[in-house]
Amino acid sequence: MTRKKQIIIPIIILVSGILIFMALSSMKKPPEEKPEVDNTPIVAVEPVSVGPMHLKVGSHGVVVPKYETELVAQVNGQIVELSSAFVRGGFVEKGQLLARIDPSDYEAALIDAEANLASSQASLETERAQGKVAESEWRKITDALPTELSLRKPQLAQELAHVKAAEARVLRAKRDLERTEIRAPYDAMIEMRSIGLGSYVGTGSAVGKLLGTAIAEVRLPVADNQLQFLIEEGKAASVTLKGTFAGQETQWQAQIARGEGVVDNTSRMSYLVAEIKDPYALTDSSHKPLRFGAYVNADIYGLILASATTVPRYLVENERIAILDSDSKLRYVSVDIIRQDGASLVIGGGLNQGDRLIVSALDYPVDGMALALESDKQDSEESSENSGETQVASVTAAVE
Known part of the structure; x- marks a missing residue:
């Protein structure tokens, strides 16, 4: 009898546990279904614009006259006449009388x-x-x-x-x-006058200083590795000078007249000399005066690329750049880097018109990975919401 109890009691306990578990399981609510989460990385893109590009090299310099002359007396005597134009900043014409010695x-x-x-x-x-x-x-x-x-x-x-x-x-x-007549050797501006009416001058005495107004020059330093982007190292290249006149940003057109042919010992730069005709607009009033001593920035125009574009430098790694293809997948393309221009790179090949350049950062980019645009994500969410609303409406109508 005792042995039967030892066998029956564990069976009863086991069956009771199973029944209790089944009862509890039948009372448990099924887990709510969660909507599927789309973990596709979202990126920002910019379209690529490819076309002809005129390369230019930046520089800077100070405007100086091409010709300047120290006037000295060639005979002895007293100054008996002075021109009213012979003052600092005065403009004189070639052959004009400046002063007369007795x-x-x-x-x-x-x-x-x-x-x-x-x-x-x-x-x-x-x-x-x-x-x-x-x-x-x-x-x-x-x-x-x-x-x-x-x-x-x-x-x-x-x-x-x-x-x-x-x-x-x-x-x-x-x-x-x-x-005894001191005359201007060319059209000029008076920089200084060192004599007065009635003063006595001897042979070799300083009279004044003239600055030629026909042509001005600007020495433009250019790094040696930038000369490759200029035609014939900048010979006869067009130049746009940028500066201020009367508080306004102004531009002047110039042309490279010559190169100095040496590398500066201090700056290790090569120098190109740009010339500006009629800097003070004395004969042509179509442009604003470019004063001697003014500081200007310069763009020296060089090679013309038939097809090129500019991209931020941080987007290029190992001469490759990431784009979003037509299947919304990341693709790396090799590019031909022509030059670096500050924070940008000039790309001569590898990108086509309309390519979508990925400009946002990715944690673990892999060639071929699926990506999504913010606009596509919003459209998908709106579509899901509209579909859900339609289903709810249908269920409500069925219940009614």
Whole structure:
């Protein structure tokens, strides 16, 4: 009896446990179904625009005149006349009188030189006449050939030398008289004047300084590795200068006139020299004045690429860039990097017009992985919501 109890009791307990478990299981509510979550990474893209591109090299410099001249007095004397334009910042034309040194002494010297010349010329004519008389008398006396001394040829040569010396003194006196007038050698602007009315100047005394207004120059430093993007290292390249005039951003057009042909010892830069015609707009008022001493930035135009585009530098890694293909998958494409321009890269090949460039960061990008756009994600969510609303409406109608 005891043995039967030992067998039956565990069976009863086991069956009771199973029944209790089944009862509890039947009372348990089924888990709510959760909507499927789309874990596709969302990215931002920008369309690629490919087309012709004119490469340019940036530089900077200070505007200076191509010609500048230190005026000095070439004769001694007192300043008796000054032009009203001979002031700092004044504009003068070629040949315009700037100052006059007292010409009295030089006019007198010219008169004296001309008188000496006239006297020497008279002596020369007298000596020629005497030579002819001597030759005639010699022939009357004898048929022998006369000597040069008999014909007074040495005396004639001496008088001829006196005439030439007198002519030289006249030329010198005229030149000194002309030098009493200090004139502008070309169209210029007065940078400084160091004389005043009534002041005395000697030969070599500083009078003033002129800056030529016909052509201005700008020395533009260019790194050696940037010369490859210019045609013939920048020879005759077009240049756009950018600066301020009267508080406004202004541009001027210039052209590379020459290269200096050396590398600067300090900056290790090559220098190109750009020229600007009529910088002060004295003959052409279509542009604003470009003043000497102004600081300008420059764009030097070089090679023209038939097909290229610009992308941010951080998007390119190992000469590859990520794009979103037509199947909304990530694809890496190899690109041909032409040059680096600051924070951007110029791409010459590998990208096509309309390619979608991935510009947002991805944690673990893999070639071929599925991606989604924010706009596509929103459209999908709206579609799901609309579908859910339709189903709810249908169930409600069925219940009704």
